[in-house]
Amino acid sequence: MTPSRPLLSRRNRLHIARLLVLTLALFLVLPERPASAGANLIANPGLESIAGDGFPVCWEKSGWGANGHTFEVSADAHSGARSMSVTLTTAGQGDRKAMMLEDTSCAPNVTPGHQYDLSAWYKSSTPNTVMTVFRHDVAQGWVYWTDLASLPVATGWTQQTVRTPQVPANTDQIVWGITIYGNGTLKTDDYTMVDATQPTPDDSCSAGDKCVKGDWQVMPFDSAVRGIHAVVLRNGDVLLIAGSGNDPDAFAAKTFKTAIYKPGTGRFTAVPTPEDLFCAGHVQLKDGRVLVMGGNKDYPAADGGHGYKGLKNSYIFDPATSAYQRVNDMTAGSWYPSATVMGNGDVISLGGLGEDSHGTVATQYFSDAQQRWLGLNEANQTWNFWGLYPSMVLMQDGRLFYSGSHVFGNGTPGSGSSIYDYQAGTIAPVPGLRKKDERDQSMSVLLPPAQDQKVLTLGGGNIETNPDAHRLTDIIDLKQPSPAYTAGPPIPHGKLTGGVAQTGDQGKMYVSAVLLPDGKVFETGGALHNRADPVFEASMYDPATNQFTPGMATDPVPRGYHSSAFLLPDGRVMAVGDNPGNGTFDMRVSVYSPPYLFQGARPQITGLSSANWAYGSANTITVDKPVLKAELIRPAAVTHSSDPNQRFVDLPMTVNGNSIDLNLTSNPNLAPPGWYMLFVVGTNGVPSVAKWVKIG
Amino acid sequence: MSRTRLAALALAAVALTAGVGWVSLTGNDPGTIRTTSVAAEGGLPDIAPTPGGPGTDPGAGPAAPGAGGPGSTGQTRELAAAGQQAARAPARRATPAPFVQPFAGQPGVTRQKPKRKPTAPVKVAPTVDGCDRSYGTIAQCVPVRFPPGVTDKCAWLRDHGFPALKVTGPDRQGLDPDRNGSACDE
Ligand SMILES: [Cu+2]
Numbered sequence: 001m002t003p004s005r006p007l008l009s010r011r012n013r014l015h016i017a018r019l020l021v022l023t024l025a026l027f028l029v030l031p032e033r034p035a036s037a038g039a040n041l042i043a044n045p046g047l048e049s050i051a052g053d054g055f056p057v058c059w060e061k062s063g064w065g066a067n068g069h070t071f072e073v074s075a076d077a078h079s080g081a082r083s084m085s086v087t088l089t090t091a092g093q094g095d096r097k098a099m100m101l102e103d104t105s106c107a108p109n110v111t112p113g114h115q116y117d118l119s120a121w122y123k124s125s126t127p128n129t130v131m132t133v134f135r136h137d138v139a140q141g142w143v144y145w146t147d148l149a150s151l152p153v154a155t156g157w158t159q160q161t162v163r164t165p166q167v168p169a170n171t172d173q174i175v176w177g178i179t180i181y182g183n184g185t186l187k188t189d190d191y192t193m194v195d196a197t198q199p200t201p202d203d204s205c206s207a208g209d210k211c212v213k214g215d216w217q218v219m220p221f222d223s224a225v226r227g228i229h230a231v232v233l234r235n236g237d238v239l240l241i242a243g244s245g246n247d248p249d250a251f252a253a254k255t256f257k258t259a260i261y262k263p264g265t266g267r268f269t270a271v272p273t274p275e276d277l278f279c280a281g282h283v284q285l286k287d288g289r290v291l292v293m294g295g296n297k298d299y300p301a302a303d304g305g306h307g308y309k310g311l312k313n314s315y316i317f318d319p320a321t322s323a324y325q326r327v328n329d330m331t332a333g334s335w336y337p338s339a340t341v342m343g344n345g346d347v348i349s350l351g352g353l354g355e356d357s358h359g360t361v362a363t364q365y366f367s368d369a370q371q372r373w374l375g376l377n378e379a380n381q382t383w384n385f386w387g388l389y390p391s392m393v394l395m396q397d398g399r400l401f402y403s404g405s406h407v408f409g410n411g412t413p414g415s416g417s418s419i420y421d422y423q424a425g426t427i428a429p430v431p432g433l434r435k436k437d438e439r440d441q442s443m444s445v446l447l448p449p450a451q452d453q454k455v456l457t458l459g460g461g462n463i464e465t466n467p468d469a470h471r472l473t474d475i476i477d478l479k480q481p482s483p484a485y486t487a488g489p490p491i492p493h494g495k496l497t498g499g500v501a502q503t504g505d506q507g508k509m510y511v512s513a514v515l516l517p518d519g520k521v522f523e524t525g526g527a528l529h530n531r532a533d534p535v536f537e538a539s540m541y542d543p544a545t546n547q548f549t550p551g552m553a554t555d556p557v558p559r560g561y562h563s564s565a566f567l568l569p570d571g572r573v574m575a576v577g578d579n580p581g582n583g584t585f586d587m588r589v590s591v592y593s594p595p596y597l598f599q600g601a602r603p604q605i606t607g608l609s610s611a612n613w614a615y616g617s618a619n620t621i622t623v624d625k626p627v628l629k630a631e632l633i634r635p636a637a638v639t640h641s642s643d644p645n646q647r648f649v650d651l652p653m654t655v656n657g658n659s660i661d662l663n664l665t666s667n668p669n670l671a672p673p674g675w676y677m678l679f680v681v682g683t684n685g686v687p688s689v690a691k692w693v694k695i696g
Numbered sequence: 697m698s699r700t701r702l703a704a705l706a707l708a709a710v711a712l713t714a715g716v717g718w719v720s721l722t723g724n725d726p727g728t729i730r731t732t733s734v735a736a737e738g739g740l741p742d743i744a745p746t747p748g749g750p751g752t753d754p755g756a757g758p759a760a761p762g763a764g765g766p767g768s769t770g771q772t773r774e775l776a777a778a779g780q781q782a783a784r785a786p787a788r789r790a791t792p793a794p795f796v797q798p799f800a801g802q803p804g805v806t807r808q809k810p811k812r813k814p815t816a817p818v819k820v821a822p823t824v825d826g827c828d829r830s831y832g833t834i835a836q837c838v839p840v841r842f843p844p845g846v847t848d849k850c851a852w853l854r855d856h857g858f859p860a861l862k863v864t865g866p867d868r869q870g871l872d873p874d875r876n877g878s879a880c881d882e
Pocket residue numbers: 279562640
């Protein structure tokens with residue numbers, strides 16, 4: 001400041017006035033100019049030019065389903081003389097939307113990797129609206145991309161702005177519009193689309209190898225219990241369930257163990273464990289308590305007279321009291337059952353072994369509202385045997401995708417993968433999974449973001465025929481009308497005991513895949529044969545490029561049977577367990593720091609408007625630096641390479657400087673209710689530490 | 697964007713930049729001042745969304761039927777939600793119905809209908825975990841089939857940390873040729 005400086009001279013003011021008049025003249029003379037800093041990429045954004053069909057040039061009437069609807073050009077405009085109006089009178093199925101024409105001259109051109117602020121003025125009498133984006137893929141043509149944000153009801157003209165995620169590779173144009181799917185009228189006007197790409201800081205990494213490979217540390221203490229089941233709790237602690245821990249002597253002595261591990265302090269707290277929860281299923285309920293189902297009723301008879309027997313018992317572990325509380329029994333014994341939380345917070349459990357050690361064919365349904373397992377006749381039954389720990393991933397329409405990933409067994413029926421519609425009671429095969437009978441202890445993950453509805457299945461073996469575990473990966477896009485697995489890139493080769501390099505088709509079973517906050521998938525651990533021959537290999541899979549980056553740092557501890565790896569709220573990955581055939585159990589804990597933790601300062605979430613988020617809402621956070629993206633990651637509940645609830649839900653951003661509104665999907669099937677880790681990722685690619693947020 | 701609107705924006709810009717220009721002592725070039733849209737928005741009714749939070753009852757929204765309770769379908773919940781939102785206080789942001797996409801319809805694919813409730817159990821072999829129960833303790837796992845290329849099973853077991861194993865059943869794998877009840881003890 002220079003307070004002594006005199007006011008502007010008359011000549012200065014005249015000069016400014018002249019500039020201002022010139023500016024005004026330019027605004028009036030020049031055609032269509034954006035109000036914001038960057039160029040508006042939309043053709044006919046104010047909808048003032050009308051085409052021969054009576055609808056605005058470069059816009060079309062779009063939508064699907066049987067619903068009563070009208071499209072109009074309205075004189076009720078935000079500016080100018082026209083807006084577009086869509087009215088739904090008998091909503092129910094499908095939607096309607098005024099969309100930009102999927103046409104090379106109308107659709108805005110985009111650059112892969114860039115982000116765009118999409119904005120429109122609107123009035124809406126229904127909350128059932130959403131901003132929807134399609135992209136032009138240079139290979140596939142026009143395809144659905146994503147839904148960005150719900151628009152609140154507005155009686156007066158209101159502006160909604162949302163930033164797209166980074167434009168995917170092979171995309172040269174996008175079109176977008178606002179979808180209405182409830183009864184009411186939606187008017188829109190004055191669309192803008194502006195490149196909002198932020199510069200990437202060129203922070204140089206000085207951590208050597210860690211910059212690209214990351215770094216493992218083996219903790220200087222052992223786990224207090226055999227880490228067979230691991231659940232990340234809503235307070236950031238880790239619940240490690242062993243039960244008898246695959247130790248028949250502990251079973252005979254009724255020594256059942258659980259411990260809470262606090263990553264911050266490295267401390268373990270013992271939890272009294274009411275039954276042998278070894279081989280149970282587990283999933284977080286919407287209030288953050290953990291539903292544990294089934295377990296080990298008995299080990300196999302020494303004379304081979306019977307195999308493992310499943311418990312019917314079920315418990316809820318409450319992080320607030322650090323205690324298990326019994327709920328009613330399941331309808332059938334469940335040794336190695338699946339557990340998937342549904343969009344309404346209920347839980348469906350399938351497969352496993354019953355009290356008689358034979359296959360459990362019941363669909364077991366836990367009602368969140370009633371806090372009990374429904375009776376056999378209260379739930380829809382198909383009487384299908386799904387095998388052990390079948391990986392059942394919740395789809396965006398509420399059906400379950402059986403990825404084909406499972407534990408044990410030899411010879412899965414049909415194509416080895418299917419879509420299960422609980423409501424209809426039907427099962428429809430899904431083709432394309434290679435080596436379907438060598439997917440024992442493979443791992444499946446719903447790839448980031450959940451909105452993309454793609455599942456990756458990695459590796460696997462067969463404990464009965466005991467071949468070399470393979471390195472195949474298969475990917476499925478559940479957005480397709482007829483989804484089918486297609487071949488993905490092979491898992492990179494690793495090293496076996498003694499440093500022997502893997503060759504040919506050698507891959508891994510007992511593999512772990514962990515969704516990271518930067519949107520990549522960390523693949524680690526595994527072994528080549530039935531409870532033998534650990535594979536020392538880790539790689540980073542990028543869903544955006546469909547490629548593995550090989551040569552990540554490897555966990556020095558073997559991680560085969562009964563091992564797991566999972567994301568901690570601080571962005572690191574923790575790994576526990578290994579139970580080779582000789583009957584030993586590795587109690588070491590290792591923690592991986594991914595490369596992003598060496599690449600610059602972490603963004604801070606400095607404010608959170610609320611920790612309780614409703615579906616379809618915008619939730620304000622403040623951050624201390626520019627942010628590339630934000631997402632919710634559901635905390636792990638993993639065992640035996642199986643965590644079908646693991647998901648990464650993108651949160652499209654409305655950016656106002658350091659204040660960012662995060663738009664949560666309206667669809668609970670994309671983000672089932674519960675506690676999630678909220679991460680933001682800085683423009684340097686470094687994620688924040690998570691804040692905990694409760695959805696639904 | 698119409699010219700009328702542009703004119704209004706420009707006028708707003710003029711007013712704002714002129715004000716800024718006259719007060720500011722740093723002498724910004726008015727051409728680079730980027731406050732026009734903000735200025736134009738100034739007079740508009742503010743219907744900014746209230747962020748979702750405790751005010752929104754998580755149990756009452758369409759999230760409750762969500763993926764469909766034991767008896768609901770995707771279509772009915774949207775209608776139900778539309779009705780629910782009308783009853784809400786106007787100041788509160790109504791929760792939209794779940795927006796579900798019509799993906800993965802699988803046209804032409806035959807769907808397996810529910811089976812009859814089985815009368816006989818679905819048999820699963822006691823060796824489901826791939827371990828030969830004839831050897832060692834239940835905690836140990838001599839594979840029912842050794843990995844490809846293994847010719848000397850006892851050497852393989854030794855290499856993998858197995859001690860001498862008690863033979864508890866039929867010696868299917870021939871690990872106890874001297875039949876002393878202890879496998880791989882030579
Ligand atoms: Cu197991």
